[in-house]
Amino acid sequence: MQIAVASGKGGTGKTIISTSLALCAPGPVQYLDCDVEEPNGHIFLKPELTSRERCTVIVPRILEDKCTYCGKCRDICRFNAITLFAKTIMTFPEMCHFCLGCFQVCTDSAIVRSEREIGVLESGMAGDINFVHGRMRVGEAMAVPLLKAVKKMADREALVIIDAPPGTSCPFVEAISDADYVILVTEPTPFGLHDLKLAAEVLVNFSKPCGVIINRADLGDARVEQWCRQEKIPVLLKVPFDRKVAEGYARGQTLVESRPDLRPALQALIQEVCA
Amino acid sequence: MKEIVILSGKGGTGKTSLVGSLACLADNKILVDCDVDAADLHLLLDPKARSQHEFRSGVKAKVVSDRCSGCGVCVELCQFEAITMVQRARINSVRCEGCGVCAHFCPEQAIVLEENYCGNWFISDTGYGPLVHAQLFAGEENSGKLVSFIKRQARELAEETGADLILIDGAPGIGCPVIASLASVDMVLAVTEPTQSGWHDLERVLDLADHFRLQSFVCINKWDLYPEMAETIETACAQRGVAVLGRIPFDPLVVACQVQGIPVVGNEQSPAAAAIRQIWQDLQTR
Numbered sequence: 001m002q003i004a005v006a007s008g009k010g011g012t013g014k015t016i017i018s019t020s021l022a023l024c025a026p027g028p029v030q031y032l033d034c035d036v037e038e039p040n041g042h043i044f045l046k047p048e049l050t051s052r053e054r055c056t057v058i059v060p061r062i063l064e065d066k067c068t069y070c071g072k073c074r075d076i077c078r079f080n081a082i083t084l085f086a087k088t089i090m091t092f093p094e095m096c097h098f099c100l101g102c103f104q105v106c107t108d109s110a111i112v113r114s115e116r117e118i119g120v121l122e123s124g125m126a127g128d129i130n131f132v133h134g135r136m137r138v139g140e141a142m143a144v145p146l147l148k149a150v151k152k153m154a155d156r157e158a159l160v161i162i163d164a165p166p167g168t169s170c171p172f173v174e175a176i177s178d179a180d181y182v183i184l185v186t187e188p189t190p191f192g193l194h195d196l197k198l199a200a201e202v203l204v205n206f207s208k209p210c211g212v213i214i215n216r217a218d219l220g221d222a223r224v225e226q227w228c229r230q231e232k233i234p235v236l237l238k239v240p241f242d243r244k245v246a247e248g249y250a251r252g253q254t255l256v257e258s259r260p261d262l263r264p265a266l267q268a269l270i271q272e273v274c275a
Numbered sequence: 276m277k278e279i280v281i282l283s284g285k286g287g288t289g290k291t292s293l294v295g296s297l298a299c300l301a302d303n304k305i306l307v308d309c310d311v312d313a314a315d316l317h318l319l320l321d322p323k324a325r326s327q328h329e330f331r332s333g334v335k336a337k338v339v340s341d342r343c344s345g346c347g348v349c350v351e352l353c354q355f356e357a358i359t360m361v362q363r364a365r366i367n368s369v370r371c372e373g374c375g376v377c378a379h380f381c382p383e384q385a386i387v388l389e390e391n392y393c394g395n396w397f398i399s400d401t402g403y404g405p406l407v408h409a410q411l412f413a414g415e416e417n418s419g420k421l422v423s424f425i426k427r428q429a430r431e432l433a434e435e436t437g438a439d440l441i442l443i444d445g446a447p448g449i450g451c452p453v454i455a456s457l458a459s460v461d462m463v464l465a466v467t468e469p470t471q472s473g474w475h476d477l478e479r480v481l482d483l484a485d486h487f488r489l490q491s492f493v494c495i496n497k498w499d500l501y502p503e504m505a506e507t508i509e510t511a512c513a514q515r516g517v518a519v520l521g522r523i524p525f526d527p528l529v530v531a532c533q534v535q536g537i538p539v540v541g542n543e544q545s546p547a548a549a550a551i552r553q554i555w556q557d558l559q560t561r
Contacts, residue, residue, distance in 0.1 A: 008313050009286065009287060009313055009315070010285065010286010010287045010313075010447040011285060011286040011287010011288060011447075012286075012287060015472065035448075037447075037448035037449045037450045037479075038284050038285055038447070038448055038449065038472075038475070038476040038479060040285070040471075040472040040475060040476070043471045043472055043475060076375065076376065076379055078333070078334070078373060078374055078375050079374075097372055097374060098354060099354050099355075099372060099374030099376050100352075100354055100376070101374055101375070101376040101379065104352065104376065104379075104380065105379070136449065136450065138449060138479055138482040138483050138486055139454075139483065139486045140450070141419060141450055141451035141454050142450070142451060143448070143450045143451075165448065166286040166287075166313065166447050166448070167310075167312040167313050167418075167446070167447070167448075168312045168313055168411075168413045168414065169311075169312040169411055169413075169414065169415055169416060169418045169452075170414070170415070170416040170418075171450070172312075172414075173369055173414045177369075189530055189533050189534060190315075190318045190533055190534060190536060191291065191315040191318060191533065194313075194315055194318060195313040195315065198312070198313060198413050199413075201413045202413040202414045205413070205414065219527065219530045220530055220533075220534060221534050243500070246500050246501075247500065247501055249470055249472075250468075250469055250470040250471065250473075250500060250501035250504050251470075251471065251501070251504075252471045252472075
């Protein structure tokens with residue numbers, strides 16, 4: 001079972017909710033931080049990271065002594081990662097989407113595999129929680145390949161909690177694509193509602209069951225709740241603004257640590273979602 | 276002409292609220308919302324669209340099923356696990372990267388590449404000046420290309436109108452839309468919050484700005500929610516040689532103004548607004 005915690009808008013509380021769910025889950029549980037651009041789960045779960053692996057993608061390197069400058073590799077590349085002027089050929093590894101098309105078209109065996117580092121994959125235990133995150137290399141533009149590497153670590157025997165990246169574009173879609181249920185964390189503001197609608201639209205397209213948690217539920221207005229009612233999306237939990245939670249969050253405390261009284265509600269929520 | 280981009284790394288630290296307020300304070304500027312997959316700036320600025328355009332970028336593969344023999348060559352070649360074979364090839368368009376390798380090698384020429392319509396972009400008028408913004412369709416890629424595109428439009432507009440400033444609301448994170456928003460900017464203003472996550476993510480944004488040799492400044496939003504952390508961030512910024520331009524207090528009026536759809540700086544009573552005015556004054560001297 002995989003539960004993804006997503007939001008559309010950033011900063012609504014995905015990470016304190018997802019880490020709290022991991023802490024409240026019964027039985028074997030795994031937490032996958034799929035926000036590889038800005039992973040924060042480790043700040044809250046404080047895992048002991050015991051494994052570290054460089055993640056790379058395959059990009060072309062051209063052997064000039066074998067290259068006949070025919071231009072086939074440049075022509076197949078739709079990402080402008082290869083240019084050719086007369087007898088000079090250049091590759092731009094940062095532009096490469098590693099489709100391997102250039103390797104396939106080269107008839108002179110002039111292209112060999114090179115690597116581009118996209119980040120690191122780290123894992124370890126945080127108490128009973130099996131923790132995995134990816135940290136994208138600063139300067140790398142593509143988040144999806146590392147995100148896929150994090151998702152590949154998913155344990156089929158465990159309850160998997162996925163902490164998704166903000167937004168509604170490809171990294172978000174990749175993060176939720178294998179989830180059995182998606183929890184959307186929002187705040188009751190116009191920004192929260194606007195981005196919630198966009199995220200929910202993606203989930204409808206994928207026929208993903210979803211529910212909403214409204215964080216800082218008393219700062220804003222009632223439009224998020226009205227919209228959920230109208231769209232028949234269940235509101236799973238409302239968490240009021242609480243300075244204690246905000247201060248705890250600042251120090252790296254999860255919701256359930258600042259508000260232990262919420263544990264039964266979170267446990268019930270997991271049960272409801274898993275049913 | 277100057278270009279300033281507002282970033283944060285972590286989402287929800289107050290980028291858009293700040294840009295909305297700076298939009299009120301700055302003269303003769305063009306506004307750009309580069310958070311193209313969850314654009315919110317228009318919710319504060321009440322834009323009236325002057326023009327709307329389609330954004331087409333890249334291609335998606337499509338199977339012409341009566342030509343497909345089911346040989347499976349495309350499935351083997353696709354690096355993105357976008358093609359499955361159920362008698363005929365089926366392409367998952369969300370996974371399709373648009374590389375065209377399948378179409379190139381299909382022995383039956385059964386795969387065609389179709390131009391991808393991935394969003395809309397707009398030039399709008401607001402009470403605070405022109406706004407260039409976009410909406411990438413949900414689940415689409417190419418956010419970086421759309422960001423580069425609307426920034427180019429904004430620059431052209433700025434040159435036409437003789438604007439002095441391009442003020443850019445950036446996306447969260449440090450990936451492709453953020454990198455695209457950094458092209459040709461003069462400075463980065465990073466908004467953070469006094470939390471461990473805020474600082475962790477801010478550091479990565481500052482590293483990114485350094486990577487592209489850009490000058491950055493920082494302001495700390497909701498600083499009084501955890502003053503010790505605000506202090507820690509200021510000290511760490513000083514060590515990196517990054518100036519902290521100001522601290523914005525936690526102020527429920529920010530949300531109240533957002534609910535009304537107006538920038539907070541218009542509110543004379545708001546302590547956050549006073550801090551933002553100060554930050555803007557300082558930023559102008561940089």
